[in-house]
Every structure is written in structure tokens, then in C-alpha cells.
Amino acid sequence: MTVDAKRENAKPKGAGREDVIDRELEDLPQELRWREWMGRIEVVLFASPIPVGRDDLARIVGQGVSVEMLIEDIQGELTGRPYELVQTAGGWMFRTKTQFAKAIKAAADLGDQTLAFTEMEMGVLCAIAYHQPIDRAGLKDIFGKDVSRDLLARLRFKDLIASGPRSPRPGAPHTFVTTEMFLVTFDLQSLRDLPELSLAV
Amino acid sequence: MTCQPAAISNDLNNLPKLPRWVTSGRAETLETVTFRSGAVLTVLDQLVSDPRQGVPVKLLANRLALTAAVATSKLEGRVAKEADIRDAYHLTPHGEARGPDGDLLAYWRKAARLRLTRRDWHAALIALVGPEFEMHVDGWLQSAANQSQSHGPLTECVAVMRSVLQADDRAERVACLMSDIVLERLLNWPSVLPISAQYLTKAMLRDLLGNGQGADLVVQKRILQSIEEAIRLARNLAQRRAALRKVAPKLRAKGSDAAVALFLSEDAVAPSTMLSPMIQGTSFPMTDRAARRFCDRLVELGVAQELTGRSTFRLYGVV
Numbered sequence: 001m002t003v004d005a006k007r008e009n010a011k012p013k014g015a016g017r018e019d020v021i022d023r024e025l026e027d028l029p030q031e032l033r034w035r036e037w038m039g040r041i042e043v044v045l046f047a048s049p050i051p052v053g054r055d056d057l058a059r060i061v062g063q064g065v066s067v068e069m070l071i072e073d074i075q076g077e078l079t080g081r082p083y084e085l086v087q088t089a090g091g092w093m094f095r096t097k098t099q100f101a102k103a104i105k106a107a108a109d110l111g112d113q114t115l116a117f118t119e120m121e122m123g124v125l126c127a128i129a130y131h132q133p134i135d136r137a138g139l140k141d142i143f144g145k146d147v148s149r150d151l152l153a154r155l156r157f158k159d160l161i162a163s164g165p166r167s168p169r170p171g172a173p174h175t176f177v178t179t180e181m182f183l184v185t186f187d188l189q190s191l192r193d194l195p196e197l198s199l200a201v
Numbered sequence: 202m203t204c205q206p207a208a209i210s211n212d213l214n215n216l217p218k219l220p221r222w223v224t225s226g227r228a229e230t231l232e233t234v235t236f237r238s239g240a241v242l243t244v245l246d247q248l249v250s251d252p253r254q255g256v257p258v259k260l261l262a263n264r265l266a267l268t269a270a271v272a273t274s275k276l277e278g279r280v281a282k283e284a285d286i287r288d289a290y291h292l293t294p295h296g297e298a299r300g301p302d303g304d305l306l307a308y309w310r311k312a313a314r315l316r317l318t319r320r321d322w323h324a325a326l327i328a329l330v331g332p333e334f335e336m337h338v339d340g341w342l343q344s345a346a347n348q349s350q351s352h353g354p355l356t357e358c359v360a361v362m363r364s365v366l367q368a369d370d371r372a373e374r375v376a377c378l379m380s381d382i383v384l385e386r387l388l389n390w391p392s393v394l395p396i397s398a399q400y401l402t403k404a405m406l407r408d409l410l411g412n413g414q415g416a417d418l419v420v421q422k423r424i425l426q427s428i429e430e431a432i433r434l435a436r437n438l439a440q441r442r443a444a445l446r447k448v449a450p451k452l453r454a455k456g457s458d459a460a461v462a463l464f465l466s467e468d469a470v471a472p473s474t475m476l477s478p479m480i481q482g483t484s485f486p487m488t489d490r491a492a493r494r495f496c497d498r499l500v501e502l503g504v505a506q507e508l509t510g511r512s513t514f515r516l517y518g519v520v
Contacts, residue, residue, distance in 0.1 A: 162298045166293070166514070191301055
């Protein structure tokens with residue numbers, strides 16, 4: 001299932017939630033309302049392991065209130081903190097700043113959470129990112145050897161790649177495309193942020 | 202691989218019915234371009250809004266969406282070919298990721314389905330331009346509407362493109378889409394035709410953003426060129442529709458009317474998924490074999506052709 005499809009599925013559930021909280025907060029003075037809305041957005045982003053989209057955030061603040069402006073105010077307060085609130089593929093999320101990566105690694109046993117790639121995995125991921133949609137035969141052309149199904153399954157398990165269109169070859173193999181998680185993981189807004197390759201074609 | 206003969210269209214029949222003084226003159230200044238755009242838009246307006254002209258507007262829009270996708274792919278630096286984009290869109294199983302090429306075509310097809318007369322068109326538009334531009338959209342449309350009183354439509358198209366690119370210089374597809382929407386609103390068409398993107402290049406948009414000398418004129422000329430091309434395409438498709446209609450009574454397959462209607466709205470038809478087990482958009486069943494025979498029959502009758510040149514995963518379209 002694609003991320004899009006997941007989102008669409010999630011919508012009906014969200015629709016039922018709307019009545020539960022008071023969105024408008026009309027009995028509060030303007031200043032406090034804004035504070036409360038900022039707080040709500042901050043906790044939702046804090047609590048979520050994946051980026052939260054604009055529509056979901058709009059559901060916890062007053063009708064027609066600009067989520068962007070609230071987020072700007074939160075970001076303003078976070079200057080100088082070692083974590084940041086960033087916009088990434090399709091939403092916003094909290095993220096530690098990269099300069100503290102070593103500190104996190106030293107203190108915490110990341111165990112199987114780590115995304116550590118082997119060189120081959122990284123190579124295959126890059127090949128898919130630049131050549132998507134591409135099937136196994138296409139990857140074989142690039143690497144000169146078969147890319148193991150296990151390796152592709154690992155990338156898929158990490159939700160970095162997904163099935164794309166059928167390749168028009170015998171057997172109609174699936175092609176591979178990158179996911180939104182791929183963009184989030186590598187801090188890209190879109191595939192256009194991939195570094196440009198200076199390959200003469 | 203089967204080799205398809207290149208379709209050589211008979212230019213005498215396909216030439217747009219544009220007055221000679223429009224097609225012969227070379228556009229040199231903003232004034233002459235504005236002048237010619239008036240003539241050209243009148244012709245296109247007649248073609249798409251008068252059903253008696255026999256232009257299959259849905260098919261026209263989908264065709265334009267495909268070429269717009271090719272053009273924007275180039276603008277965005279991915280440079281996917283038409284065949285790749287078509288394959289990515291039509292060969293993705295339902296519900297799975299299409300990848301960037303298929304997504305781009307899906308984007309333009311959605312754009313072509315925007316109905317500006319419907320009440321929810323604004324929400325549909327926001328879904329296409331993305332929430333980051335939500336605040337800007339009304340302003341863009343408003344200033345285009347205000348200025349169109351005193352300037353020609355192409356000036357407005359270029360102005361809105363510049364505004365979009367000023368907000369985000371990598372939003373080429375949004376810039377082209379907004380330009381298309383401005384055009385549709387000025388002409389009061391019910392739906393959007395993806396026209397603006399067709400002949401633009403990265404350099405032109407860069408110049409436009411940098412207020413380069415004559416940048417407006419260059420972009421206007423290209424939009425004018427794509428409107429002329431859209432007219433040619435519209436007339437061409439009207440003829441193909443007439444030819445298909447003529448042979449339709451000879452097609453005795455069950456559900457052939459529905460299948461013909463599909464050919465008159467889709468630029469590419471995949472027999473195995475779009476005609477069988479059910480003809481797309483209808484509840485007419487068609488077996489895999491019947492679908493293949495139906496397409497072969499259309500090719501035999503000279504009204505359709507196989508588009509990919511492959512022996513499997515074939516896609517057919519009217520010729």
C-alpha cells in the first residue's frame with residue numbers, strides 16, 4: 001500500500017475525532033488561544049514518529065487558522081535547541097540536529113533501529129533513486145550481477161522502496177520506486193533534491 | 202518487436218482553420234503576439250466548447266496531459282521519455298506507487314479534470330498545487346483577473362507564472378498549471394487544458410524569473426505556439442473520432458460501444474486491464490481474448506494503432 005493510500009484510509013477515522021476537542025477555544029483571550037494551538041501542534045508532532053501532514057494538524061486548531069504561522073512561531077522558540085521542527089516530505093516532524101549524532105550514538109544503544117547500510121545496499125538504493133522505476137534486470141545491468149532479493153526485501157522492510165509499475169518484460173516483474181520514507185530519511189523535499197550527477201550521457 | 206509505420210497525417214486535412222494572416226506572420230512584438238493570440242484562442246474556443254465540431258475533448262485533454270508531462274519532466278530535470286511516462290502510468294497495478302514519471306502524468310491528468318465550474322474546484326486545486334501555496338493561490342488568481350481587463354490573456358499567463366516562480370523557483374509544474382487555469386478562466390471554459398508547459402524550457406523560465414530582456418515575449422510566443430498546436434491536435438482528433446464512429450457499426454463485439462467510448466477518452470488503452478474483465482468505467486464484461494481481438498480489429502480497420510511497438514504489454518490508441 002502506498003503512503004497516499006494509507007492517508008486516504010486514515011481519513012474517515014479522523015473525521016470522527018473532530019468533535020472530541022474544542023477547536024475554537026472561544027472563551028480564551030486571543031493570546032492564550034494561540035499559545036494553546038501552538039502547544040497542541042507541538043505535542044502532536046512530538047508524539048508522532050512520522051511526519052504529520054497539514055490536514056491532520058489543521059484538525060486540532062481553529063477553523064481556517066494558518067498551521068504554517070503557528071509552526072513558524074514554534075520554530076522561533078526552538079532556535080538554539082539541539083532539535084528542530086522541520087518540514088519534510090508531506091508534513092512536519094521533530095528531528096535532532098545532525099551535529100549531535102555522535103552524542104546520541106555514544107549514549108544510546110540504537111540496536112536494530114539503526115539504518116546502517118552496507119555499501120551494496122546503499123548502491124542499490126542510489127540506483128533505484130536515480131533510475132526509478134527500475135526492475136531487477138535493470139539493476140543487474142547497472143551492477144553487472146544479480147541484486148539479491150534479500151537485499152531488496154531489506155530495503156523494502158525499512159520502507160525505503162516500494163513496488164512501482166510492472167515492467168513490460170516477460171513475467172511482468174515489479175519495478176522498484178523510492179518511498180516518502182526515503183525522502184524523510186535522507187532529508188529531501190522531493191527527488192529533485194538528489195545531488196545532480198555529472199554523468200555525460 | 203513489431204515495427205509500426207510512422208503515422209503520416211495528411212497535412213492538407215489537418216491544417217488548422219486559422220486565417221492565413223495568423224499563420225503566415227511572424228510574431229515579433231508583444232502587440233502582434235497579443236493580436237494573434239486573440240485569433241488563435243477564438244478558434245480553439247470554438248473547437249472545444251462547441252460539441253458540433255466533434256472534438257473529443259476528454260481525449261484532447263488526456264493527450265495534452267501526456268505531452269505536458271513530458272515537457273515538465275524536462276523542466277524538472279528528470280527528462281523522462283513519453284513512452285516511459287505512459288508505461289509508468291498505465292502499467293502500475295492499482296493502489297501501488299507509480300514512481301515519479303507516472304505521478305507526473307497523474308498530476309496533469311488530474312489538472313485536466315479540474316472543473317472550474319464545480320463548487321469544490323478550489324479544494325481540488327489546492328490538492329494539486331500543494332498546501333505550501335494555499336495562501337498564494339487566491340492572490341494569484343485575483344491579480345490575474347484584475348489585470349486581464351487591460352492586458353491580453355497571454356500577459357496574464359506569463360505574469361502568474363512569474364509570481365509562482367518567485368514564490369518557489371522549482372515549482373515549474375505549478376507555474377504552468379496556474380497559467381493554464383488563468384487561460385481557462387479568462388475564456389470561461391468549463392475544464393482545464395494543459396497547454397502552457399508544452400514548449401517551455403528551463404532557460405526561458407530562468408530568464409522570466411530574472412526579468413531578462415524580452416523574457417515575457419519569448420514565453421508568450423511559446424504559449425501561442427502550443428495553442429496553435431492544440432488546435433491542430435483538436436482537429437486531428439475530431440477526424441479520428443469521425444473515422445472511428447464510421448467503422449463502429451462493423452464492430453460486433455459485445456460492449457463495443459463502451460469500448461469505443463473508452464478509445465475516445467483515453468490516449469492509451471491497455472486491453473488486458475482497461476477492457477477486461479470489465480470495460481473501464483462501465484459494467485460491461487469483456488474477456489481477455491475478446492479485448493485483444495477488439496483492439497486488433499480496430500488496427501485492422503485502420504482507426505487505431507499499437508503505441509509501444511512491443512508484442513506484450515501493448516497499449517492502443519486512436520490513429
